[in-house]
Amino acid sequence: MNKRNRFFWWTGAALSLMVLLGTDRPSCLAAVGTFRVQDEPPVADAVEAVPERVQDEGENGSPAVEKPVDINENTMDQFVRGLRSLRKHSRLAPEMVDLFSPSVGSTSASTVRLYHNKKQVAIGVVVDANGLVITKASELRMPLECQLPNGARVAAQVFGIDPATDLAMLRVEAGYPLAAADLRPIPAPPVGRWIASVAVDPKPISLGVVSVMQREIASAQARLGIMPVDHEKGVRITSINDKSPADKADLRVNDIITRVGETPIPDSATLRKVLTSYEPGDAITITVLRLDKELTVHVVLYSAEEMNSMGQENPQERMGSTLTTRKQRYPLAFQHDSGLQANQCGSPLVDLDGQIVGINIARAGRVATYALPMEIILPTVERLRSGELAPAAVFREELAVLDTLISERRSRIDALPGELAKAEQELPRDAAKREELERTIVELQKRIDELQQIESGRRKSLDEMQKELEWATSDLQKLQDKRDKLLSGIR
Numbered sequence: 001m002n003k004r005n006r007f008f009w010w011t012g013a014a015l016s017l018m019v020l021l022g023t024d025r026p027s028c029l030a031a032v033g034t035f036r037v038q039d040e041p042p043v044a045d046a047v048e049a050v051p052e053r054v055q056d057e058g059e060n061g062s063p064a065v066e067k068p069v070d071i072n073e074n075t076m077d078q079f080v081r082g083l084r085s086l087r088k089h090s091r092l093a094p095e096m097v098d099l100f101s102p103s104v105g106s107t108s109a110s111t112v113r114l115y116h117n118k119k120q121v122a123i124g125v126v127v128d129a130n131g132l133v134i135t136k137a138s139e140l141r142m143p144l145e146c147q148l149p150n151g152a153r154v155a156a157q158v159f160g161i162d163p164a165t166d167l168a169m170l171r172v173e174a175g176y177p178l179a180a181a182d183l184r185p186i187p188a189p190p191v192g193r194w195i196a197s198v199a200v201d202p203k204p205i206s207l208g209v210v211s212v213m214q215r216e217i218a219s220a221q222a223r224l225g226i227m228p229v230d231h232e233k234g235v236r237i238t239s240i241n242d243k244s245p246a247d248k249a250d251l252r253v254n255d256i257i258t259r260v261g262e263t264p265i266p267d268s269a270t271l272r273k274v275l276t277s278y279e280p281g282d283a284i285t286i287t288v289l290r291l292d293k294e295l296t297v298h299v300v301l302y303s304a305e306e307m308n309s310m311g312q313e314n315p316q317e318r319m320g321s322t323l324t325t326r327k328q329r330y331p332l333a334f335q336h337d338s339g340l341q342a343n344q345c346g347s348p349l350v351d352l353d354g355q356i357v358g359i360n361i362a363r364a365g366r367v368a369t370y371a372l373p374m375e376i377i378l379p380t381v382e383r384l385r386s387g388e389l390a391p392a393a394v395f396r397e398e399l400a401v402l403d404t405l406i407s408e409r410r411s412r413i414d415a416l417p418g419e420l421a422k423a424e425q426e427l428p429r430d431a432a433k434r435e436e437l438e439r440t441i442v443e444l445q446k447r448i449d450e451l452q453q454i455e456s457g458r459r460k461s462l463d464e465m466q467k468e469l470e471w472a473t474s475d476l477q478k479l480q481d482k483r484d485k486l487l488s489g490i491r
Contacts, residue, residue: 100196100204103354107198109149110181111348114156114170116141123199123347124170125359127381129177134381135346136361137161137168138326146172149179149200160384161394163281165372166326166361169384181348181356183381188214188334188373189357195349197338197360205347208338214373217330217362222278222301226251228268233289234258235271244307249299252290259287275301280329283401298401303328327364332376334358337367 110126112133124135124146133146133156146156152174160169189195189210196204225244228235235257240246257265260274261284278284280303287296303326322342340347340363349358349371358371372380383389392399 096207097203100194100207100350100352101202103350103352104196104198104204105202106179106354107181107348107350107356108200108202109179111198111200112149112172113147113200114140114346115145115147115153116143120343123344123360125181125346125348125356126178127169127180127183128385129180131172131174131178132159132385133170133172134167134359134377134384135170136324137163137166139324139342139345140168144170146170147200148172148174158391160387160389161391162380162384162389163394164329164331165376165380166330167359167372167377167380167384169381169389183356183374183378185378186355186357186374188375189351193351195336195338195351195357197340197344197347198350199344199347204350205344206338206340208336208369210334210336211367212335214332214334217328217333217370219279219329221304222275222280222282223304223307224275224299224301225307228257228271230267231256234265235268241307245299245302249286249297251286251288251297251299255288255290255295257286257288258294261285281398283398285401298405300398300401323364324362327362327370330361330370330372333361333370333372336369336371338369340369 112124112126113120114122114124114135121141121144122135122139124133126133140158144156144158145153147153154172154174156170156172158168159171162168191210191213193210195208195210197206197208199205223245225241225246226237227239229238230236233256237246237251237253237255237257240251240253257271259265260271263270263274265271265274278301280301283298283300285296286299287294289295324342324345336349338360340360342363345360345363347360348356349360351357356374358373359377360369361372362370364370
């Protein structure tokens, strides 16, 4: 590659980098609030220092002579300085953060941080001054603490949970009225609009651009975690994934699945079809044959993403960030490219006017963060506030399965002491029987030895008599021959 081509290659790389970093001028953003490049990039000073073509006009209007571009160390230094200037106009620059700071002030006062075992797991938004907070449900772990805007930490309890949106409502006892966020029916921001993610701090925790308009994020398929094969009695399990629903439910290799719920399972195709009717998180009962004995096993299904999270994830999707456990199955969400961490989900999104336009609900990939729009958030908040989505109501079926399992375990625990006492009583009798049998075995062994000796004597006698029989038969033949000769007059 010659010097001229190297120069244009580096220039093209710089321009591409500008686009990736979102190198807008703040004045442009303040005017339109969207991502557009309206004037020269920050590397113009480097480009101007090296003209693309230097032409001298020949005498009498003769054709211009192209001169080679002089690429030297000074030019490269100018280029590097120009490249560094990109940082000044990227979304990470202090100027960009300061641009949004006036817009996030009131919203940041209505946010809290949520902790489990001293580690942040999510961010929450205050929706009621009496201590109601909404956040991302699937990242929560108990016990849960809420860090209030004043820095104090108090216990938080789950008041309601909506599996469809993955939103949870928490109740905290702050001891004083909290500042509730101003939630309004704001339309979802269009593609290209700049947005900021907000937390307790007066400055945004991340800036980004809406990259995909709101849409349904497809539901994940429920997984059991087995390798099935058709069998004459149903579906035989040939292998089980480690830490899968099947593994946790104590299904075993060579178990034969005959029913799921009340549905007969004659083959693998039917099993797959039946599983598609369930959602991840559903609790189901599976009937299996194990050594020709029928058993019922209770299983809670996982999604493919939950299965993958137990194995190895694509490192290119992370690129230094942490992804949320649940990345799919949202009724409506728009996508933006803010670099959030998983424990920053639940945070509100604001536009340049400071209006809350959504709640961050999932970090799904390297450049993909999903946010729920207000048309989803507002009715969900009301349902959560009403109490109809209390954990006991939402997880009614799973709780019923767990209650059945708990009842079975308690019944077994209640029965075990009596069985243990009976076994302890029978143990001396069994020991006495064993000793008696051992004595009998010794006597029988002696008798066997005697019989073996008698048998050996018998075999020896039989061998001697067999030899005697053979000699007598031979001698008889000789005597008979001698008699016949004498009768014939021959000696």
